Amino acid sequence: MTVRPMFDVDLRVRFADTLILVVASPGPAGSITVSLLDGFDVIIDAKERGALVRIDIRRELLGEPALAELVGTQVVARLMEMEPPRNGRPLPVARQSAWEGSTLGPRTSRPSPNDPARRFGEAVRLLSKFDSSSKNVLVRLVGVLESFRAIDELEDFPGLSELLRTRVRDRLEQFEFDDDELSVLMRRLSRTEKHQLSSLVSHWLRSARRGLPGSQSEGVGRMELLLDQVDAEKRMLSGSGTDQSGVASRRPVIDRIEELAPSWIRVRFSGFRRDFWLRVIDRRTLQLITVVPILRVTADRSEAFVFTPGGDVEFVDFEITLTPLPQMTRVSSYLEASMLGRKAEDSESRGDVEAAGECWQACSELWGSLGEDRRAHLARTYAIGRGVKGAVLALADRIDDSTHLDL
Numbered sequence: 001m002t003v004r005p006m007f008d009v010d011l012r013v014r015f016a017d018t019l020i021l022v023v024a025s026p027g028p029a030g031s032i033t034v035s036l037l038d039g040f041d042v043i044i045d046a047k048e049r050g051a052l053v054r055i056d057i058r059r060e061l062l063g064e065p066a067l068a069e070l071v072g073t074q075v076v077a078r079l080m081e082m083e084p085p086r087n088g089r090p091l092p093v094a095r096q097s098a099w100e101g102s103t104l105g106p107r108t109s110r111p112s113p114n115d116p117a118r119r120f121g122e123a124v125r126l127l128s129k130f131d132s133s134s135k136n137v138l139v140r141l142v143g144v145l146e147s148f149r150a151i152d153e154l155e156d157f158p159g160l161s162e163l164l165r166t167r168v169r170d171r172l173e174q175f176e177f178d179d180d181e182l183s184v185l186m187r188r189l190s191r192t193e194k195h196q197l198s199s200l201v202s203h204w205l206r207s208a209r210r211g212l213p214g215s216q217s218e219g220v221g222r223m224e225l226l227l228d229q230v231d232a233e234k235r236m237l238s239g240s241g242t243d244q245s246g247v248a249s250r251r252p253v254i255d256r257i258e259e260l261a262p263s264w265i266r267v268r269f270s271g272f273r274r275d276f277w278l279r280v281i282d283r284r285t286l287q288l289i290t291v292v293p294i295l296r297v298t299a300d301r302s303e304a305f306v307f308t309p310g311g312d313v314e315f316v317d318f319e320i321t322l323t324p325l326p327q328m329t330r331v332s333s334y335l336e337a338s339m340l341g342r343k344a345e346d347s348e349s350r351g352d353v354e355a356a357g358e359c360w361q362a363c364s365e366l367w368g369s370l371g372e373d374r375r376a377h378l379a380r381t382y383a384i385g386r387g388v389k390g391a392v393l394a395l396a397d398r399i400d401d402s403t404h405l406d407l
Contacts, residue, residue, distance in 0.1 A: 004072075005068075005069065005070060005071050005072035005075070006069060006070050006071075006116050006117050006120060006157060006160070007023070007052045007070055007071055007117055008072070009023050009024075009052060009071070010023075011023060011071065011075065013079065013082060015084035017058075018039060018056045018057055018058050018059075019056075019057050019058070019059055019062070019079065020054060020055075020056050021054060021055040021056075021057070021071070021079075022054050023052045023053055023054060023055075024045075024051065024052070024053055025053070025374075026043075026045050026046070026053050026338075027045050027046070027047050027048060027051075027341070027375060027378050027379075028047070028337065028338070028341040028360075028363050028364070028367055028375040028376070028378050028379035028382075029045070029046035029047040029338060029341025029342050029344065029345050029363075030046050030338030030339075030341060030342060031043045031044060031045055031046055031053045031054075032044055032045075032046050032124055032125055032128050033128075034124045034127060034128070034164075034167065035167070036064075036066060036160075036163040036164070036167070037061060037064070037163065039056075039057065039058035039060075039061055040055075040056070040057045040058070040061050040064060040066075040067070040163075041055070041056040041057070042054075042055055042070065042124070043055070043056070044120075044121045044124055044125075045121075046125075046338075046341065046342055046345055047341065047345050047378075047382070048121075049118055049121030049122055049124075049125055050115055050117035050118035050120070050121045051117075051121070052070075052117070055067070055070065055071070062076055062079055062080050063076075064159065064163075065158070065159030065160075066157075066159040066160040066162075066163050068159075069157040069158075069159050069160045070160065116154060116156065116157065119150055119153050119154060120154060120157075120160070122150050122394075123147045123150035123151050123154070123164060124147075126143045126144070126146045126147035126150060126394060126396060127143065127144060127147040127164070127167065127168065127171070128143075129142075129143025129144070129396055130143055130144040130147075130171050130175075136181075136185060137181060137182060137185065138182060138185040138186065138399065139396050139399060140175075141175065141226075142197060142200065142395050142396040142399060143394075143396040144168055144171050144172065144175075145200040145201065145203075145204055146200060146394050146395060146396055147164075147168060148165065148168045148200075148203070148204050148207070149200065149203055151164045151165055151168070168204075172204075172222075172223065175222065176222075182226075182229070183229070186229070186230065188399075189399060193395060193398065193399055194230060196395050197230050197395065198227065198230045198231060200395070201223055201226055201227045201230060202227060204223060205223055205224065205227065208223075252269035252270070252271045252276055252294050252302050252320060253269060253270050253271055254267060254268075254269055254318060254320075255268045255269055255270050256268050260305075263307055263308050263309060264305065264306070264307055264308075265305075265306050265308060265316075266303055266304070266305055266306075267303060267304045267305075267306060267318060268301070268302075268303050269294060269301070269302045269303060269304075270300065270301065271300060271301075271302065276294045276320055276321070277291055277292065277293055277294060277320070277321050278291070278292050278293075278294055278304040278306070278318055278319070278320060278321075279291050279318065279319040279320075279321055280292070280306050280308070280316055280317075280318060281316070281317045281318070281319060282315060282316065282317075283315050283316065283317045284315050289308065289309070289316070290306065290307065292304045292305065292306055294320070333366060333369070333370055334370065336366060337363055337366040337367050337370065337372075337375070340359050340360075340362050340363035340366060341359070341360070341363045341379060343355075343359045344356045344357075344359035344360040344363060344379075344382065344383075346397070347359060349394065349397035350397050350398065351398075353385075356382075357383050357384075357385070360379050360380070360382040360383035361379075361380070361383040363379040363383075364376045364377075364379035364380040364383060367379055
């Protein structure tokens, strides 16, 4: 029986230590990788979550059912027959529908939210939160649990679903958390968010007890303790009769500058939003003195501490920026441009349209300076609001700001 592939796309195959199936270049936000097996990686676009970028797979894994579910049985059969060309150039492989005579065209970069490719991309995105060192422990946990729920919607792709569930199990097995830190973070959740977290943990436990490998493991035991903790927090919140939803933040604006000691000043701001920095510039030479982070004081107040060599405060200018590094190598510029795109995507996921637009604009300018006109145009399109709409807001995205700890 021929499997209808999740991605009906044209491929180019490069031969290295692994077979590299190249579909497209990533967009301005870069890409996200999920390792399904050792030697089998799937890379999707970080913004267009239903768009496949590349598959890296070892030849001995070509028989994995998940690969056929991704690109089709006919494509896999062709790959098994291929030999590396002498000239080393990539070889084209026609998409599945070319053999089947199907009217289904190549996968566009704008699949609907219910499209299997889009659901797969969302599962991968949420799973990637667990591996992000910049996310706190609660966001990482919620991301991997929401990923597990998203995988349930891929029932037509059993081989792929099983590999993804195994990755979830592996992450939860290695997941360790400090009870005190998690309690602090959970107290910042609203009543609705606590109910949703409880539902996610319960859903995973039910699946684990039905026979998910490792159902008697330490991971299950930790999740059972966590569920008790969430339920206790829900009871406390119900007793207080209040909802601790977060307060919307806004771009910082300089309120006043205070001299604290020789060469030390404090800059106070009204407003706060993550990812903003303060550049300190000598107005006489236009040289950068330093770059410091803007730190949260309250939901709508922030500050930055600045050391000025020589104490010449009257000759200092300030610039609030999303891009703290004024000079970068070409390689670091590529990384910075992708990170700006990722920040914009995170802001969109949280519903912060203003921050997303600012990040996309900065991203577009940086890609443009690198001569990457296609990525610059895409980022500019997103900046003015004509880009693809994000998925329905996930709990991990909503709590990312409200549970952020300033360390």
